Amino acid sequence: MRHGQSKPILLLTHTNAGVAALRKRLEHARVDPSRYRLGTVDGWAMKLVATFPARAGIDPALLAALRPDYNAIREAAARLLAGGHVGDVLASSYARLWVDEYQDCSVRQHAIIQAASAFLPTCVVGDPLQAIFGFGGDPLASWQDDVCRHFPRLFTLDRPWRWINAGAEVLGQWLLQARQVLLNRQPINLASAPPAVQWVQLDGSAGDHARLLQAAGTAAPHRDGTVLVIGDSTSPQSQQRMASLVPGAVTVEAVDLRDLVDFATGLQLAAPEALRRVVEFCGRLMTGVGVAALLERVEILRRGTARREPSLAEAAALAFEAERSLPAVKRLIEAVRQQPGTRVFRPIVLRACLTALDTSSTGGTTLQEAAIRIREQGRMQARALPRRAVGSTLLLKGLEAHVAVVLAADTLNASNLYVALTRGSTQLVVCSRTPQLLGR
Known part of the structure; x- marks a missing residue:
């Protein structure tokens, strides 16, 4: 909001859903759209190498392939930036670079941002506990050895501002405690959670289906309220079935369509x-x-x-x-x-x-x-999100809603569990067989 330079800030994150969430926050804060350019890291990399394919050393046909080779595209973008070929273009186009959800940067994506930071003042924001993305053949950058070595830690947030702003500070403080519990490899005890957390017990019987449907249909707190339903990350079909059965529910789609x-x-x-x-x-x-x-x-x-x-x-x-x-x-x-x-x-x-x-x-x-x-x-484009969205932690990460419903909490590892639990700003509905969530 305080950015007053003539050139915009380049804001990057990892998913279209994340782009939509950031755009919504910026609009809510009444930030003039002319002050920023918003997109995904991969989307920006593709745009960059498509503009300078010869300099990037990449065949333009790779960009329109049925299954684009993202590793090759990321390498080309990093090579283009590291070679200094477009440094003056970046410096004349943007005031600075800001990257959100940096814990999800792969090694090759980190190389892109690192090379770009030679030409633009750069700030990265992230939480290593929320590192849930996996890029085939392109592992996540090491938080300590890669990220913090190049971008020294300056500040750690210790207040749950999202929940404070939503009038649910008690829930936010409980989530901060849950984060530390997971980092210590200990179980979260839903029995001691605040009233904003509702536990739905599953017992493995046929009745679980009805319980899950009821949970997924949890009402938003008001007419304009939003609900995120977090399903099985390994089964898009189960997410689609849930969306088809819950009135008003819509799936969040993977970008590969x-x-x-x-x-x-x-x-x-x-x-x-x-x-x-x-x-x-x-x-x-x-x-x-x-x-x-x-x-x-x-x-x-x-x-x-x-x-x-x-x-x-x-x-x-x-x-x-x-x-x-x-x-x-x-x-x-x-x-x-x-x-x-x-x-x-x-x-x-x-x-x-x-x-x-x-x-x-x-x-x-x-x-x-x-x-x-x-x-x-x-x-390259952000998508408008529905009032009741169904997806996985991978698809819903970076988003926030008034209510988050976690359908199979005891099947999630620590990072996916923490991501799921932190999607709701006022209410959390957790479905599991036990109130003890270890984050396997």
Whole structure:
């Protein structure tokens, strides 16, 4: 807020969700957007090497690949910066560099920031207990040997300001104590938690499903309140199922948009199973699709033995079978979305799909290429978060809500557990078999 220089501050973090959270805080503090440029470390690195591919020594095709080689991109960005080729560009573009959630920097990402710090005054902020990211083939930078050696520790926060500002200092102080307990490799005792912490006991029976659904549906404290539901990090499908079953819940999607890219890659319009692929894809994004029933009805209608007129979705499916075109795919998806009782719980994927269909329908690009382009654009952009979001610690890290619901707390290690517990500013709902959480 006090930054008054003509050049903006470059603010970087690690996820689109984190970007959205930072943007929300800055807007709440009424910081003029012209005073900062906000993005992810990888997004900024990709933009940097895409602007200077020859200097970076990277093939531009790598940036638009189906599965970009992020290690190669990070190495190219670090090489470009360390060579001093763009130092004057950085110094003339930004006043300083600020990196949030620095404990999640990999070795290669740390090399990028370290090289950039030669040209920009740099401040990094992080908590080593919240280091939960893993980059295949690119381990996290050592907090002591890499981070603190290059960026000496200046200050340690010891007051839970987020909870104080939310009027829940007691919860914040308890979380600070829980942090120290985890660092000492001791169990957190939910039995001694303050009233803002609710424990939901699981017993391994079939009744756990209902208990988890009820917990995930915990009401926000007021109309504009927000809820984060933290599910199994290893199972995106279980997160999606939870979002489909809880009214108003929406998934937080990984930036790779794998389901969309796989759909766009695998859809062959002339193939006999094309209709099934489209309808099943709809079923992964919306509730109430009735995949089997819809496909059966289409067969009945095609045979001319139907006793009632086709619904909007059924008519669109028949039109697709007759036309087999990308515009017909879009019309079918939109018709399915408009069915009574249908609710979209993966809106990010749906919007990206419809945009890709529009782009590829105009010619000049395949559906796969359009999906990849949209995915890469999304890596650079913050996403608006829903009132009730379902995801994993990896996807929800850096976010905050009024209420956090942790669905399987006793399956999390210490770092993931601490990240999960600290997402809620006023209320915490913890589901586990035991009140003793060790952080395995």
